[in-house]
Amino acid sequence: xxxxxxxAGLYPLEFGQASTNRAGRTFRQELERIxxxxxxxxxxxxxxxxxxxxxxxxxxxxxGLPIGVVTxxxxxxxxxxxxxxxNAHAGRAPMAGRRDAFRGAAEIxxxxxxxxxxxxxxxxxxxxxxxVSPGAPSVVPDHVFFTIDIRHPDGKxxxxxxxxxxxxxxxxxxxxxLGFSMREDWTFDPLSFDPACVGNVRETVEAxxxxxxxxxxxxxxxxxxxxxxxxxxxxxxxxxxxxxxxxYEHAEKEHAIMGCNVLLGTVIRHSTKAAKKNGGE
Amino acid sequence: xxxxxxxAGLYPLEFGQASTNRAGRTFRQELERIxxxxxxxxxxxxxxxxxxxxxxxxxxxxxGLPIGVVTxxxxxxxxxxxxxxxNAHAGRAPMAGRRDAFRGAAEIxxxxxxxxxxxxxxxxxxxxxxxVSPGAPSVVPDHVFFTIDIRHPDGKxxxxxxxxxxxxxxxxxxxxxLGFSMREDWTFDPLSFDPACVGNVRETVEAxxxxxxxxxxxxxxxxxxxxxxxxxxxxxxxxxxxxxxxxYEHAEKEHAIMGCNVLLGTVIRHSTKAAKKNGGE
Numbered sequence: 289x290x291x292x293x294x295x296a297g298l299y300p301l302e303f304g305q306a307s308t309n310r311a312g313r314t315f316r317q318e319l320e321r322i323x324x325x326x327x328x329x330x331x332x333x334x335x336x337x338x339x340x341x342x343x344x345x346x347x348x349x350x351x352g353l354p355i356g357v358v359t360x361x362x363x364x365x366x367x368x369x370x371x372x373x374x375n376a377h378a379g380r381a382p383m384a385g386r387r388d389a390f391r392g393a394a395e396i397x398x399x400x401x402x403x404x405x406x407x408x409x410x411x412x413x414x415x416x417x418x419x420v421s422p423g424a425p426s427v428v429p430d431h432v433f434f435t436i437d438i439r440h441p442d443g444k445x446x447x448x449x450x451x452x453x454x455x456x457x458x459x460x461x462x463x464x465x466l467g468f469s470m471r472e473d474w475t476f477d478p479l480s481f482d483p484a485c486v487g488n489v490r491e492t493v494e495a496x497x498x499x500x501x502x503x504x505x506x507x508x509x510x511x512x513x514x515x516x517x518x519x520x521x522x523x524x525x526x527x528x529x530x531x532x533x534x535x536y537e538h539a540e541k542e543h544a545i546m547g548c549n550v551l552l553g554t555v556i557r558h559s560t561k562a563a564k565k566n567g568g569e
Numbered sequence: 570x571x572x573x574x575x576x577a578g579l580y581p582l583e584f585g586q587a588s589t590n591r592a593g594r595t596f597r598q599e600l601e602r603i604x605x606x607x608x609x610x611x612x613x614x615x616x617x618x619x620x621x622x623x624x625x626x627x628x629x630x631x632x633g634l635p636i637g638v639v640t641x642x643x644x645x646x647x648x649x650x651x652x653x654x655x656n657a658h659a660g661r662a663p664m665a666g667r668r669d670a671f672r673g674a675a676e677i678x679x680x681x682x683x684x685x686x687x688x689x690x691x692x693x694x695x696x697x698x699x700x701v702s703p704g705a706p707s708v709v710p711d712h713v714f715f716t717i718d719i720r721h722p723d724g725k726x727x728x729x730x731x732x733x734x735x736x737x738x739x740x741x742x743x744x745x746x747l748g749f750s751m752r753e754d755w756t757f758d759p760l761s762f763d764p765a766c767v768g769n770v771r772e773t774v775e776a777x778x779x780x781x782x783x784x785x786x787x788x789x790x791x792x793x794x795x796x797x798x799x800x801x802x803x804x805x806x807x808x809x810x811x812x813x814x815x816x817y818e819h820a821e822k823e824h825a826i827m828g829c830n831v832l833l834g835t836v837i838r839h840s841t842k843a844a845k846k847n848g849g850e
Contacts, residue, residue: 345661379787380626397675506660
């Protein structure tokens with residue numbers, strides 16, 4: 289989402305171009321190398337933006353539906369957290385005086401996961417990464433870096449969920465006498481797509497006679513960034529086992545074709561309506 | 570403890586010599602390289618074995634005592650565990666159908682840590698290592714490798730503690746529909762050192778007038794292996810902040826001197842007693 293973020297003014301152009309991969313090469317260097325460094329001005333207005341994507345979840349596949357009309361995107365708070373305790377011997381150090389960073393991370397994870405249900409079935413909570421140091425036999429871990437990813441389609445509920453996470457972290461680090469830091473790595477508010485654009489997608493699916501349902505996206509997409517500038521909507525197709533960001537990600541060819549038909553039909557529908565409007569009809 | 574384990578017949582000589590470091594070099598190759606490959610027979614009888622060691626814990630330092638008379642060694646069960654779930658998108662996949670391997674690992678860790686107190690103040694529980702896969706943003710972890718290390722000086726209590734761990738693992742993997750494997754990596758039963766040897770240490774400390782306490786070792790030592798063949802005891806001195814297996818491990822020179830005095834005095838005492846006995850007195 290870096291390119292769309294720069295386009296939409298979320299990040300300065302210089303930040304995007306100076307971003308590096310793990311090998312230390314910048315985005316700008318690589319764009320030059322492959323001949324894709326452009327010179328168009330940023331943030332140019334578009335009439336509309338429609339994005340076709342796999343669902344990245346199991347709902348459409350479970351319900352046997354080839355199309356999802358995406359009405360909006362969940363809000364996300366993803367934080368990078370670090371816990372610092374004290375290195376001790378796993379056999380000698382009494383449990384009472386320990387400052388076990390992994391015990392703290394496990395307790396935070398357990399408690400926020402258990403608390404998730406109270407924010408309803410649309411709430412999501414995932415600890416995607418956890419790195420334990422020193423990770424040596426017979427040594428109580430003195431440092432854990434981990435990420436906590438919470439999501440909800442309703443902004444107020446997401447804020448309450450985030451507050452609950454902070455309360456749990458505060459209680460756990462106090463209980464185990466741990467140092468703690470938390471940084472928001474990637475967050476965005478819940479988003480409703482443009483009603484007219486969503487309407488165009490739905491009308492097109494119905495005209496084509498494809499089974500569908502309305503659906504909320506749980507993931508971030510370029511559409512989230514572009515929607516700051518331009519009327520936007522999205523179309524989902526199923527993916528096998530809900531897998532994505534994974535070598536086994538797979539969409540059926542027939543679903544991809546149906547998705548493309550919906551995208552094409554929607555763009556034609558949008559253009560036709562715009563032409564009629566401009567023509568004064 | 571590999572050398573003492575081979576000496577005591579716990580592992581075959583071939584196993585010890587074929588063990589490799591991370592660079593793939595064998596123990597035998599390295600012994601040859603540095604000129605230390607011996608030819609003495611294994612398991613030769615010794616009169617007695619006394620080992621001087623830092624405590625690797627905070628007790629002596631906290632209590633301001635320079636010497637610990639080690640009466641025995643805690644039992645250890647260290648298991649390598651693997652949880653296998655299913656890779657899913659952190660935003661899309663509903664909480665209900667998830668098979669989150671890290672959620673499982675966190676729940677097992679939280680529950681066994683909370684259960685530890687019921688086995689008394691001598692019980693120890695540590696998760697020293699945890700590796701989370703794939704460890705990618707927005708992906709529910711589908712695999713966690715982690716080690717669980719539980720210890721107790723009483724064999725029956727340690728067995729009950731281990732049973733409790735297995736019950737918790739069984740409940741958690743069922744609840745989150747996870748695959749599970751557990752392998753005992755390093756275990757030994759609690760051990761009481763030879764009463765006559767422990768008595769020699771205690772008499773020596775008292776004769777020298779050093780403050781001391783009896784103490785149970787929480788860590789494995791060569792003495793544990795050697796005690797299978799030979800009457801054995803150990804002497805502890807304090808170490809700063811209980812740190813060991815760590816670059817900041819540190820013992821005060823005065824404590825090291827006192828420890829050496831106790832070791833020397835104990836060996837002389839042991840030899841004198843043996844000579845008197847052989848002399849028929």
